[in-house]
Amino acid sequence: MRWDELEEEPCSMARTIGVIGDRWTLLILRECFLRTRRFEGFQSALGITRHLLAERLKKLVRQGVLRRVPYQEAPKRHEYILTQKGLDLYPIMMAIVHWGDTHMVDERGRPLLHQHRKCGKNFDPVMVCSECGEPLSAKEVHTHPGPGARSTPAAKAPEKAKPRRKAA
Amino acid sequence: MRWDELEEEPCSMARTIGVIGDRWTLLILRECFLRTRRFEGFQSALGITRHLLAERLKKLVRQGVLRRVPYQEAPKRHEYILTQKGLDLYPIMMAIVHWGDTHMVDERGRPLLHQHRKCGKNFDPVMVCSECGEPLSAKEVHTHPGPGARSTPAAKAPEKAKPRRKAA
DNA sequence: CCTATACAGTTCTAAAATCGAACTGTCAAA
DNA sequence: TTTGACAGTTCGATTTTAGAACTGTATAGG
Numbered sequence: 001m002r003w004d005e006l007e008e009e010p011c012s013m014a015r016t017i018g019v020i021g022d023r024w025t026l027l028i029l030r031e032c033f034l035r036t037r038r039f040e041g042f043q044s045a046l047g048i049t050r051h052l053l054a055e056r057l058k059k060l061v062r063q064g065v066l067r068r069v070p071y072q073e074a075p076k077r078h079e080y081i082l083t084q085k086g087l088d089l090y091p092i093m094m095a096i097v098h099w100g101d102t103h104m105v106d107e108r109g110r111p112l113l114h115q116h117r118k119c120g121k122n123f124d125p126v127m128v129c130s131e132c133g134e135p136l137s138a139k140e141v142h143t144h145p146g147p148g149a150r151s152t153p154a155a156k157a158p159e160k161a162k163p164r165r166k167a168a
Numbered sequence: 169m170r171w172d173e174l175e176e177e178p179c180s181m182a183r184t185i186g187v188i189g190d191r192w193t194l195l196i197l198r199e200c201f202l203r204t205r206r207f208e209g210f211q212s213a214l215g216i217t218r219h220l221l222a223e224r225l226k227k228l229v230r231q232g233v234l235r236r237v238p239y240q241e242a243p244k245r246h247e248y249i250l251t252q253k254g255l256d257l258y259p260i261m262m263a264i265v266h267w268g269d270t271h272m273v274d275e276r277g278r279p280l281l282h283q284h285r286k287c288g289k290n291f292d293p294v295m296v297c298s299e300c301g302e303p304l305s306a307k308e309v310h311t312h313p314g315p316g317a318r319s320t321p322a323a324k325a326p327e328k329a330k331p332r333r334k335a336a
Numbered sequence: 337c338c339t340a341t342a343c344a345g346t347t348c349t350a351a352a353a354t355c356g357a358a359c360t361g362t363c364a365a366a
Numbered sequence: 367t368t369t370g371a372c373a374g375t376t377c378g379a380t381t382t383t384a385g386a387a388c389t390g391t392a393t394a395g396g
């Protein structure tokens with residue numbers, strides 16, 4: 001399976017993973033949310049190779065997650081700014097951070113605290129049901145096929161037979 | 169930067185990425201939440217190579233995200249079950265799915281709908297502030313260093329000078 | 337007894353991605 | 367004229383991943 005195949009799977013998760021599902025992309029996005037905007041900023045904050053950074057930024061721009069905005073002429077230079085589509089990744093970032101805060105901290109505690117401007121308090125992100133407002137957990141959720149699902153269940157992976165021996 | 173270095177960074181996001189931040193791991197976890205438990209199940213659902221699948225499962229077990237539970241003696245066989253730590257990844261999964269539902273669907277609509285058992289309705293996951301219950305967005309959140317932050321700001325990446333020329 | 341199948345891996349080689357370091361090009365400041 | 371900042375590009379070496387076959391245990395069938 002290649003990266004670009006992921007984006008065509010009938011699964012919102014696979015498609016999203018096709019866009020942001022790798023280590024460097026996620027770290028680049030972290031920097032974006034921490035207000036990094038420029039090539040050198042990303043590079044020195046992350047220690048990513050310049051080659052990969054250029055590639056990942058290009059991809060994020062192509063996907064509409066970042067916008068490449070000129071900030072100076074001569075020499076032409078650009079900043080990378082989160083689009084609305086990019087800003088909408090915020091819940092994913094927060095969910096990732098929160099899991100780390102819960103399960104991956106050492107004895108010293110959290111590296112970063114989050115304060116909600118509206119209420120002024122340090123908070124944790126909580127995921128709730130849009131309909132009733134109750135917090136969600138895996139066991140309380142039932143999934144079923146939507147309109148974009150594959151029509152036949154047998155179509156799951158029929159393109160190719162894959163015999164492990166000599167195919168008789 | 170190697171994988172295992174990520175887990176020691178003073179950043180909950182980096183640490184989490186060290187555990188789940190790759191394509192196959194995320195897809196394996198998707199299958200876990202869809203109730204897949206066995207090696208062959210993962211392999212045929214995902215088309216991942218058996219080699220990588222074995223490796224990723226081992227890593228997830230080592231990290232405490234999955235538990236390897238025997239389900240038959242002779243020959244010994246095991247199932248891979250989400251631990252509580254693994255179940256706690258649910259908000260991340262839902263956030264990823266929801267972003268895909270919002271930004272990556274084609275004209276046919278969502279591949280999968282989610283129904284909340286408690287209220288019976290199809291829902292979207294919404295991320296709210298644990299303190300005031302309001303929905304969160306990036307601009308309303310202020311971050312500041314917590315107890316586990318690096319003490320000196322200059323410690324960001326001082327271990328090694330990295331001259332791009334001959335270091336004069 | 338012999339063969340086929342299910343399952344859960346392991347092993348191997350070729351192909352692809354990443355790393356690390358240097359190089360390019362433009363412009364400003366010293 | 368030289369140096370440095372910035373935003374990349376290029377290239378050889380290393381690491382990961384893909385793809386396919388192989389191993390080992392056990393059951394079922396003939």
